[in-house]
Amino acid sequence: MPDGYFGGVKSLADVVITGWGCVSPLGGDTATTWEALLRGESARGGITCIPVEGCRVTQGAEARLPELAGVSKREISRLSRASRLALPAARQAMADAGILDSTGRSLFPRLELSVSTTACGMEHGEKFLRDIWSNNARHLASKISRYPAHQQIGDLQQHLGFSGPSIIVSNACASGANAIGHAADLLRAGFADIVLAGGYEALCELVFCGFDSLQALDPDLCKPFDLYRRGLMLGEGAAFLVMETSAHAIKRGAKIKGRLAGYGHTTDTHHITQPDPTGAPLEGAIQCALRQAGLEPSSIGYLNAHGTATVFNDGAEAAAFARVFGKDLNGVRISSTKAAIGHTLGAAGTLEAVFALECLRSSDIPPQINTTQPIPELASCLAQPGDKLARPGVLSVNLGFGGSNAALVFTTP
Amino acid sequence: MKNPVSILSFGLSCPGGTSLEALKDSSIWPVEFVAEAGRRGIREVSRINLSAEPVNRWRMKLRLRRASPLSHHLIEAITQTLEARPDIDPARVGVVGAFFLGCLEYSVRFYKGLSSDGRRFASPILFPETVVNTPLSHVVAELGIGGPVYSQVGDTSCWVSALRTACLWIENGDINHVIVAGAEEFEPHLLDAFHSLRWFTKRHTLRVAEGAGAILIGRQTPSAIADITRIADGHTFRTRKQARTAGAECLADFDPSIPVIETATGWIAETASSLLISRQTIPVSHGPRREGFTASSAWNTILAARQGEHARVAVPHWGLSQNIAAVEISHE
Numbered sequence: 001m002p003d004g005y006f007g008g009v010k011s012l013a014d015v016v017i018t019g020w021g022c023v024s025p026l027g028g029d030t031a032t033t034w035e036a037l038l039r040g041e042s043a044r045g046g047i048t049c050i051p052v053e054g055c056r057v058t059q060g061a062e063a064r065l066p067e068l069a070g071v072s073k074r075e076i077s078r079l080s081r082a083s084r085l086a087l088p089a090a091r092q093a094m095a096d097a098g099i100l101d102s103t104g105r106s107l108f109p110r111l112e113l114s115v116s117t118t119a120c121g122m123e124h125g126e127k128f129l130r131d132i133w134s135n136n137a138r139h140l141a142s143k144i145s146r147y148p149a150h151q152q153i154g155d156l157q158q159h160l161g162f163s164g165p166s167i168i169v170s171n172a173c174a175s176g177a178n179a180i181g182h183a184a185d186l187l188r189a190g191f192a193d194i195v196l197a198g199g200y201e202a203l204c205e206l207v208f209c210g211f212d213s214l215q216a217l218d219p220d221l222c223k224p225f226d227l228y229r230r231g232l233m234l235g236e237g238a239a240f241l242v243m244e245t246s247a248h249a250i251k252r253g254a255k256i257k258g259r260l261a262g263y264g265h266t267t268d269t270h271h272i273t274q275p276d277p278t279g280a281p282l283e284g285a286i287q288c289a290l291r292q293a294g295l296e297p298s299s300i301g302y303l304n305a306h307g308t309a310t311v312f313n314d315g316a317e318a319a320a321f322a323r324v325f326g327k328d329l330n331g332v333r334i335s336s337t338k339a340a341i342g343h344t345l346g347a348a349g350t351l352e353a354v355f356a357l358e359c360l361r362s363s364d365i366p367p368q369i370n371t372t373q374p375i376p377e378l379a380s381c382l383a384q385p386g387d388k389l390a391r392p393g394v395l396s397v398n399l400g401f402g403g404s405n406a407a408l409v410f411t412t413p
Numbered sequence: 414m415k416n417p418v419s420i421l422s423f424g425l426s427c428p429g430g431t432s433l434e435a436l437k438d439s440s441i442w443p444v445e446f447v448a449e450a451g452r453r454g455i456r457e458v459s460r461i462n463l464s465a466e467p468v469n470r471w472r473m474k475l476r477l478r479r480a481s482p483l484s485h486h487l488i489e490a491i492t493q494t495l496e497a498r499p500d501i502d503p504a505r506v507g508v509v510g511a512f513f514l515g516c517l518e519y520s521v522r523f524y525k526g527l528s529s530d531g532r533r534f535a536s537p538i539l540f541p542e543t544v545v546n547t548p549l550s551h552v553v554a555e556l557g558i559g560g561p562v563y564s565q566v567g568d569t570s571c572w573v574s575a576l577r578t579a580c581l582w583i584e585n586g587d588i589n590h591v592i593v594a595g596a597e598e599f600e601p602h603l604l605d606a607f608h609s610l611r612w613f614t615k616r617h618t619l620r621v622a623e624g625a626g627a628i629l630i631g632r633q634t635p636s637a638i639a640d641i642t643r644i645a646d647g648h649t650f651r652t653r654k655q656a657r658t659a660g661a662e663c664l665a666d667f668d669p670s671i672p673v674i675e676t677a678t679g680w681i682a683e684t685a686s687s688l689l690i691s692r693q694t695i696p697v698s699h700g701p702r703r704e705g706f707t708a709s710s711a712w713n714t715i716l717a718a719r720q721g722e723h724a725r726v727a728v729p730h731w732g733l734s735q736n737i738a739a740v741e742i743s744h745e
Binding site: 051052053054055056110112118120126128129130132133137140141144145148149150151153154157158163164165166167168169170171172178182185186188189190191205206209210211212213214215265266267269272273400401402403404 | 414415476512513515520521523524525527528531532533535536537540541543544545546547549550551553554558559561562563564565566567568571574577578581582584585587602605606609610611646647648649651732734735736
């Protein structure tokens with residue numbers, strides 16, 4: 001296991017979560033999404049929001065954009081699809097934490113943001129390029145200005161009524177977990193008392209075609225940890241958490257709904273798109289998170305795996321889980337919710353963190369769907385319908401292109 | 414920030430070369446005339462010749478053969494930073510990269526390919542190189558860097574956000590040394606974007622440049638090149654009018670008696686000039702104004718750290734589209 005540096009020595013005991021919200025292909029809010037997940041539904045369907053004709057695979061998990069109350073049609077027309085997903089998710093989280101006033105604006109005029117994305121407002125960048133190539137010079141500024149990630153930050157700040165420092169992490173598919181971990185780092189260092197942490201990702205042609213070109217998309221169902229898995233299903237969505245120091249939450253009378261007990265992150269230098277098959281770097285991230293949480297592996301009751309359903313990812317994950325949990329592995333329930341909502345890339349870590357928190361809140365565990373012939377290493381621990389959380393901790397892990405690994409440990413208050 | 418940090422070493426790659434002298438004088442930088450930029454107000458750019466020494470040393474490295482120019486700029490700057498401190502083990506160093514444009518050249522090439530040849534013929538070789546964190550991934554793999562690694566995006570000011578992340582890791586005791594790097598690559602469509610956004614006008618001419626800069630920071634130590642003693646971040650704006658307020662708020666965080674490094678380019682230069690009218694401003698480079706976004710932020714930080722005239726200086730990082738931030742660099 002890598003020693004030393006990441007995952008820090010300072011305790012996360014004081015980092016609490018007071019609200020969360022999400023938009024996913026299964027629903028426009030947390031409750032709808034969670035109920036559908038527990039029922040074992042999948043959002044797989046034909047992609048209509050971006051052009052995919054000619055790709056090997058044309059199916060995925062597309063989200064229905066929620067209504068944006070209080071935002072004019074003209075303003076909505078100016079928002080990128082990414083902002084259309086991020087805004088309602090952030091608003092839900094802030095409302096859940098009780099930090100919105102009666103007009104829907106933040107009670108904290110300066111609110112630190114820790115956000116993740118990989119493709120930002122890419123559809124506008126694509127439109128810009130297509131227009132340039134076809135000599136159409138109309139409205140170029142409005143297209144290119146909506147592309148960069150900091151414009152979605154501006155949209156969040158403008159529509160939810162706050163300003164302040166922001167970080168946009170782009171560590172590929174581990175970014176969401178990194179954004180949450182970074183928010184915890186800010187709180188434990190005393191750089192902030194309250195942070196809005198989240199991630200968003202909208203489907204776009206460039207990324208869809210990219211994964212299609214790698215032949216990483218399963219033409220049939222996405223089957224994480226199945227012997228016959230053939231690849232992932234792309235999805236889109238957004239999720240946000242309100243994170244605070246416990247002192248801050250108590251002082252303002254907020255209900256503490258969960259704790260982020262541990263965060264670990266490592267970089268795997270094995271290959272640009274494939275994880276180390278031994279799972280050692282992921283194991284390092286998980287061990288760091290557990291150490292910071294002060295928990296033994298046997299305290300983990302549910303593990304929301306990255307589980308992309310690619311041959312290399314799931315194999316490396318299974319190896320890492322076996323090394324971390326050893327004989328305790330059979331007592332852990334594991335599922336990858338990507339079979340239901342798709343791989344939401346920069347938003348994946350944040351959506352899966354929301355599912356971890358919902359699991360802690362309800363004791364329900366989302367079942368592993370689509371997997372009919374599980375790999376032997378995990379055959380006895382993939383979550384089944386009706387499984388209940390029987391241990392105090394929930395672990396969520398993510399891996400990304402470029403070797404980013406991140407692990408988050410959540411516990412009840 | 415809670416505690417000051419020290420700048421322990423630095424590295425850079427700019428169109429003029431890899432030395433501090435080359436960075437100081439942009440009049441000696443090669444100039445390329447972008448033929449496609451016929452209708453645009455700005456046509457001159459300064460680029461890095463990746464086949465020239467010393468930056469060509471990365472071309473035959475297995476992992477970097479197909480990598481974007483951005484990866485090459487970044488690895489050169491970070492390597493110099495590490496080479497200057499052989500006493501520090503790269504395996505125990507973290508890296509935070511700041512990027513405004515990211516892997517633009519390969520992203521445009523990839524999208525052009527699928528648009529012209531058909532989606533089924535999109536290049537599986539190019540796609541991974543379009544991902545924002547790929548350049549930093551190549552760098553840490555090649556140099557054996559073993560600490561935490563973040564790639565952060567934003568406008569020019571995201572360099573300060575990256576610096577803040579590095580300070581945070583040091584503050585929390587996660588790691589003792591962190592490299593903060595800014596890097597950008599040029600792609601001709603940038604000029605279309607800048608032209609349509611009216612960022613650069615005839616009154617605010619400048620030369621778009623590419624390259625990278627990096628600093629290695631650690632806990633405050635007397636043997637350092639300079640210290641970073643204050644960070645102001647999160648002064649956001651959506652309109653040019655709001656930018657003036659954001660800039661004023663940001664500068665108000667700094668002692669009015671300390672000089673401010675001239676760093677503004679493009680449309681915000683006028684705003685900056687009016688806000689700095691009562692302050693002492695100092696140039697740190699000669700020649701035409703150059704804009705390399707996060708690379709410029711790194712370069713300006715390096716130049717401010719290496720200037721010997723003033724005990725303390727403020728270095729503003731004027732984001733052109735969302736945020737204004739600044740850092741104070743001290744030799745006291």
